[in-house]
Amino acid sequence: xxxxxxxxxxxxxxxxxxxxxxxxxxxxxxxxxxxxxxxxxxxxxxxxxxxxxxxxxxxxxxxxxxxxxxxxxxxxxxxxxxxxxxxxxxxxxxxxxxxxxxxxxxxxxxxxxxxxxxxxxxxxxxxxxxxxxxxxxxxxxxxx
Numbered sequence: 001x002x003x004x005x006x007x008x009x010x011x012x013x014x015x016x017x018x019x020x021x022x023x024x025x026x027x028x029x030x031x032x033x034x035x036x037x038x039x040x041x042x043x044x045x046x047x048x049x050x051x052x053x054x055x056x057x058x059x060x061x062x063x064x065x066x067x068x069x070x071x072x073x074x075x076x077x078x079x080x081x082x083x084x085x086x087x088x089x090x091x092x093x094x095x096x097x098x099x100x101x102x103x104x105x106x107x108x109x110x111x112x113x114x115x116x117x118x119x120x121x122x123x124x125x126x127x128x129x130x131x132x133x134x135x136x137x138x139x140x141x142x143x144x
Contacts, residue, residue, distance in 0.1 A: 001047040008044050008099040021070065026062035029070055032103070037111065039078030041104040043067050050098045052089050053143055067102050078106035084113065 002009040010016040012028060019031040021041060032040040043066045045059040052060070067085060075083050084105045088095035107113065117123075126134070 001049075003048040003099070006048055006097070006099050008097060008101065009048050012044070012046050022066060024062050024066065026059050027066050029066050036103075036113070037078065037080075037106045037108075039074050039080075039104075039106040041070060041074050043070070043102045043104070045100055049100045050090070052087060052100055055100060063100070063102060067104065071104055074104045074106055080106040080108055082107045 002013065007016060011018045011030065018033070021029040021031065023029065023046075026047070027043060027045050029041055029043045032042050043063050045055060045063050047056070047059055049055045049059070055063075071083055071085060075081065084103070084107055086103045086105070087100070089100075091098070105113075
């Protein structure tokens, strides 16, 4: 499954050059071409999926196996003590390339990025009943 118009699919096919760090049968890690910090790495499935929930279980495991293996290596190589690991899941969430990709971004104190809670200027005020209802609805509909 590839998308001829997708830059990540073109990288996987060898049509666009990239700085590949490592790969397995189903996923690939490479340096982000437009890094937010030195060492900014992305991990992509080799099959084209726009959103995480569309991925096969095997591809999801392959992606996160690489994330798990590289998170510490990215921090060490970038000489930092922390990283943000993030996925923007859909254009409404800020996903710019509609191919699942996990960012590993080295972080330093004072880098200006902040915590996830700092990203949202408007936060919902939910009652305990609303929280319970959401919890039940989410728990009753997991992907299989």
